[in-house]
Amino acid sequence: MRNFRSRAIFTASMAYCLSGPALAQSRDLPDWQSLTSEEAIAGCDKYAAHPSDPMKPDNVPGVASDADVAHDTAHVYCSRAFALNPKNPRLAFQNGRVNHARNPYLTGQPLQMFKIARRGGSEIAGTYIAKLFPTEGRKQIAQANQRRPATQRSGLSSWFNGLAMEIGRLEASYNRMAGGISCCADTKQQVVKKFPSIRTSIEKANRRTGRGKLFCSSMDLLELEVGYLKSWLGILSLESKEPKNRGSIKAAGAASLKALIGEADQNMASIKARAAQAGCGAKR
Numbered sequence: 001m002r003n004f005r006s007r008a009i010f011t012a013s014m015a016y017c018l019s020g021p022a023l024a025q026s027r028d029l030p031d032w033q034s035l036t037s038e039e040a041i042a043g044c045d046k047y048a049a050h051p052s053d054p055m056k057p058d059n060v061p062g063v064a065s066d067a068d069v070a071h072d073t074a075h076v077y078c079s080r081a082f083a084l085n086p087k088n089p090r091l092a093f094q095n096g097r098v099n100h101a102r103n104p105y106l107t108g109q110p111l112q113m114f115k116i117a118r119r120g121g122s123e124i125a126g127t128y129i130a131k132l133f134p135t136e137g138r139k140q141i142a143q144a145n146q147r148r149p150a151t152q153r154s155g156l157s158s159w160f161n162g163l164a165m166e167i168g169r170l171e172a173s174y175n176r177m178a179g180g181i182s183c184c185a186d187t188k189q190q191v192v193k194k195f196p197s198i199r200t201s202i203e204k205a206n207r208r209t210g211r212g213k214l215f216c217s218s219m220d221l222l223e224l225e226v227g228y229l230k231s232w233l234g235i236l237s238l239e240s241k242e243p244k245n246r247g248s249i250k251a252a253g254a255a256s257l258k259a260l261i262g263e264a265d266q267n268m269a270s271i272k273a274r275a276a277q278a279g280c281g282a283k284r
Contacts, residue, residue: 032076037084041091043077048094052203053124055090070101089120100132123206126161127199130168159274160206163267164199170263171195177256183248184239191236194229201225216280223271230264233257
């Protein structure tokens with residue numbers, strides 16, 4: 001049954017390749033059927049691994065921008081690698097990443113890949129679900145909380161995943177709200193820039209769990225990054241109320257912006273409390 005599901009997922013992936021956007025063909029596009037498992041994995045890692053993925057091989061630098069994995073070579077390598085290794089969470093994530101980059105409006109196949117990767121222990125897949133599919137992210141964290149015993153839910157790794165999902169939801173809410181603000185372009189851009197920084201800080205702190213002062217320093221930085229987000233949201237709120245910007249934001253938008261500031265403040269408090277529980281209280 002699992003093999004059938006894997007073949008079905010792969011078939012959908014290849015169907016998308018044929019029906020998706022016309023992308024430039026690589027001059028040295030590999031032959032899908034002739035690729036061995038080792039060749040496919042190496043190519044998929046080279047063209048689609050994420051620099052922040054803890055599962056990434058140490059000798060692979062990774063590709064930071066999702067847009068830079070949206071090409072046929074990455075698709076051939078990653079679809080072949082996953083077809084031959086359907087239980088590998090890193091390859092499932094990279095396959096989903098490539099397909100979503102090739103067509104951001106495609107949801108089924110990339111989301112399925114990210115869910116397979118997440119179930120296999122891929123932390124970055126959970127981050128992508130929260131960022132790209134916020135409704136699904138909230139549903140998964142709720143289901144996880146119901147399945148896991150209280151002692152397991154208190155683990156730092158689960159908490160970091162939940163925080164990443166919350167930041168993804170906050171980002172999605174901000175993007176919807178910001179479209180209705182007709183002023184303050186520079187400040188709005190500063191807010192946008194903070195979300196990737198926060199996600200990077202979450203991943204770094206998670207990797208440093210149990211490493212004493214290094215972990216505590218990472219938690220300090222994470223709290224600081226969320227504090228910057230709160231500050232820029234506050235600046236945006238003040239600027240939108242200036243006389244020269246009168247009418248640039250509706251009452252509902254102003255209320256949403258105030259709520260986002262409150263949520264950022266709650267996240268800061270949660271980070272501080274979790275750091276204290278991990279033994280960083282004296283340092284802070």
